[in-house]
Amino acid sequence: MKILIVEDEPSLSELIEREVRSEGYVTECARDYITAETKIVGYNYDCILLDISLPGGSGLELLSKLREMGRRENVIIISARDSVDDRVAGLELGADDYLPKPFHMTELIARIRSVLRRGRTGGSLTIDIGNVSLDPSSRRVNIGDRSIELLKKEFDILLYFMQRPDHLVDKVVLAEAVWGDYADESDNFQFVYAQIKNLRRKLEAAGADIEIRSIYGFGYKLTLKAE
Amino acid sequence: MKLSRRIALILTLALIPIMVLWAALFFFAVEREVVDETDDALEEYAELIITRYNDGRVLPALNSGGKNIYTLTPISDEEARHIPREEYYDKEVYIPEHDDTEPARVLSTVFRDKEGRYLHLEVAMPTIEKDDLVATVLTWSVVLFGVLLIAVVVVSMLVFRGALRPLYALLKWLDGYKPGEGHQPVPNETNIKEFRRLNEAADSAVKRSEAMVESQKQFIANASHELQTPLAVIGNRVEHIIDHTSPNEEQLEELVKIQQSLRHSVRLNRTLLQLMRIDSGEVAESEDVDIVTLIRECVENCSEVYEAKAIECAMHLPEHFELRMNETLARTTVINLVKNAYVYSPAGGTVTITLDDRRLTVANAGDAALDSARVFDRFYTRTTREGSTGLGLAIVKAVADHYGFKVSYAFTNHRHTFTVEF
Incomplete structure (x- = not known):
């Protein structure tokens, strides 16, 4: 899997490259419009991460x-110009996804996996870990071949x-991430613990082989259950 | 003091002494002329008497009912030498007819008859008529100059008002001008050079300040924009350390705290950008938004997030209330108002949300009133709270301004009440 990173900001470009490589992909970088154009014309990629404002031109161009060349590469736009117009223009021009800066690398990796998988499976967008399969668009979760019922927040x-x-x-x-703007001024996280507790209970009961582990006092991590 | 009043006052103060002096000079000139005329008449009369006396003709009868009186007395040579040849003066003269003395103008002269004897002639004319005349002249001087003064002031006021109309137009325009909200062109329908220049100066000053406001906005927008990438880079590097370097618990805790501060910066930055977009009217298209649904959703989420505070929410809402506006902005407005109420309400308190008659009020209990002049200002915060951007109410205000809603704050019965009139 070869991924082209078109991003002019050196530091961000380096981070993306490191992260994408650690996922086992092959990367190439372009820091400006001309380089990016040359690479796109000359080589094929599985996925292109495309910044919109570039020295020498626009990512939209x-x-x-x-598209003029009739190429079917997956394109994820990464842009700091978080405006609806840009997003619409990008998606209309055939980009597969749009990720506004600033974003988390994990988010980016998840999007890359998702568009690549979509490219392979032809539309299915499920995320699969262990025996758990989650479909973001239909909001369904299957564990093994059994579907489980989750409340809205638990699903999120x-x-x-x-x-x-x-x-x-x-x-x-x-x-x-889950409660959005409502939670940003909260100093009591009882509501998070409660939801996590319910979610854990439901996963456990359905025999999922993933678990949400507490890490010290302040965080969680989703991992495959140790055998 | 209005300029017109001030000018009227100055004009009056300046004109009064001039008018008084003018009237006085005029009066004295007239009086002098009257005296001269009287003297001339007396002289003629004296000449008439002397001629008649010398010709031996009949003299006018004494006190013949005429206006003039005279006395003719022979005097010695010795006396003649002491009496001036001709002298005019005022004197009380006895008028037999009235059996009284009256003020009169007198001509005293000495002449010699054919025999060479000296005769002293005193011709007198009562000055009552002259006094009348003088009084009349005085009255009319006062009246006429008074009227003239009033006329001058009134006319100059009218002229002044008329001439200053462009100035009042400019003032009215300036009153209506709000910086940063775009502006009507300065009315410049005058052909008076000074006013044209004043209007042009006002116009260019306003344009300059508009440009400055614009560039400042642009600056904030650019700064926020430019900060996004470095903030993201820091965040991702911290994440990398967390995920790939197996930090111990203490290090991990610090790293998570860095992430939290960072997130706060990112949120602040994002909110600033949003605020700037609303301010500059960059708002995506509107749709019909049901405010009631938004409020219910918002209350549900807040009740969940602030469950620990055990806040009760009393809602008085209609079935539906639809507004045509941008959905994101409507949501932001409702969230900010309701969340604020939950955040600042004491534990166990009640949040009241009322929507009727195109008016939304959100109230929560509180100890002391906020500064109502500043409560919607950017970065006005009641307490330094972790996570608070101090921009929530500023966003509410900006959205309201964009759609022409009216927002207000009141503190009554120990409750903070925020009102939006749609």
């Missing part, structure tokens, strides 16, 4: 160039963890 929490397996998630981060 690259995108339309790709599980989705967040499944996008970040083996990754430490701070309870505050989790609260903000």
Whole structure:
């Protein structure tokens, strides 16, 4: 799997490269429009991470160039220009996903996996870890071949963890990710503990081979159960 | 003091002494003329008497009912030498007819008859008529100059008001001007050079300040924008350390705290950007948003998140209330108001949400009133709270301004009450 990273900010580019490589992908980097164009014209990639504002041109132009050439590369736009117009323009030009900066690397990796899988399976977007399979669009969770019922917040929490397996998630981060703006001024996280407790109970009861482990006092991690 | 009043006052103060002096000079000139005329008449009369006397003709009868009186007395040479040849003066003269003395103008002269004897002639004319005349002149001077003064002041006021109309137009325009909210062009329908220049100066000053506000906004937007990537980079590096370097518990705790502060910066930055977008009118399209549904959803989430505070929520809502606005902004507004109430309400308190008659009020208990002039200002915070950006109410205000809603704050019965009138 070869991934082209088109990003002009050196530090961010380096981080993305390191992260993507650690996932076992092969990477190439382009820091400006001309380099990116040359690479796109000359080689094939499985996925292109595309920044919109680039020295020498716009990522959107690259995108339309790709489409003109009839190429079917998966493209994830990563842009700091978090405006609805950009998002719409990008997706209309055939980008597969849009990730506004600033983003978490785990988020990016999850998106890359997702678009690559979609490319292979032709549309299914499920996230699978162990015997747990989660479909974000239909909001269904299967454990083995049994479907389990989760409440809205429980589902959101599980989705967040499944996008970040083996990754430490701070309870505050989790609260903000699931409850959004409501949680950012809270100083009591009882509501998070309660939801996690229920979710754990449901996973356990359904015989899932993943678990949400508490890490010290402040975080959680989704891991495969040790045999 | 209005400029017109001040000018009227100055004009009056300056004109009064001039008018008084003018009237006085005029009066004295007239009086002098009257005296001269009287003297001339007396002289003629004296000449008439002398001629008649010398010709031996009949003299006018004494006190013949006429206006003039005279006395003719022979005097010695010695006396003649002491009496001036001709002298005018005022004197009380006895008028036999009235059996009284009256003020009169007198001409005293000495002449010699054919025999060479000296005769002293005193011709007198009562000055009552002259006094009348003088009084009339005085009255009319006062009246006329008074009227003139009033006329001058009134006319100059009218002229002044008329001439200053462009100035009042400019003032009205300036009153209506709010910086940073775009502006109507300065009215410049005058052909008076000074006012044209004043209007042009006002116009260019406003344009400059608009440009400055604009560049400041742009600066904040750019700064927030530029901060996004480095913030993301820091976050991801911290994440990398957490996930790949097996830190111990103490290190991990510090790293998580760094992440929290970082998230706060990111949120602050994002909110600032959002605020800037709303301010500059960059708002995505509107749709019909049911505010009641939003409120219910928001209350449900807040009750969950702030469950530990055991806050009760009393809602007085209609079935539906739809507004045509951007959904994200409607949500942000409702969340900020309701969340604020939950955050700042004491534990076990009651949050009241009322929506009726296009008016949404959210109230919670509190100890002391907030500074109502500043409560919607950016970074106005009641307490330093972890996680608070101090921009929540500023966003509410910005959204309200964008859609022409009215937001207000009141503190009554120990309850903070925020009201939005749609």
